[in-house]
Amino acid sequence: MMFTRATVIGALMGLATFASAAAVPEQAAAALEERVWKANIDVTVACREQYNDMYAAVVVNNGCGGWKCKTGDSSKDVNMDNYCTRRFVNAYAACGGGTVWDWQCHDRS
Numbered sequence: 001m002m003f004t005r006a007t008v009i010g011a012l013m014g015l016a017t018f019a020s021a022a023a024v025p026e027q028a029a030a031a032l033e034e035r036v037w038k039a040n041i042d043v044t045v046a047c048r049e050q051y052n053d054m055y056a057a058v059v060v061n062n063g064c065g066g067w068k069c070k071t072g073d074s075s076k077d078v079n080m081d082n083y084c085t086r087r088f089v090n091a092y093a094a095c096g097g098g099t100v101w102d103w104q105c106h107d108r109s
Helices: 005-034 043-050 080-087
Strands: 036-040 056-059 067-071 074-076 091-095 103-107
Touching: 036 080, 043 056, 043 067, 043 080, 080 091, 080 103
Parallel strands: none
Antiparallel strands: 036 103, 056 067, 067 074, 091 103
């Protein structure tokens, strides 16, 4: 069986692309291991602190950006970093698992 130069180059490029994509989860896992967990985020508390006690946390989709603060017809974004920095020095918010339930506060240092 004879392969053309273009076929061989295409196959090698495909393998290189696959190999670099396969390495991404390991890199992401290494970054997650370096995080220092502080607390899970109570989104209802975050909404009430950022707006007022009339607001409640509501899930509008399952992704990391799926939380909204709602009261009546009003719907506002929730600032997860604000929640973390009010509780911990040098903290930040991270949604490590990709769903609304994965928000946590981590230490920056």
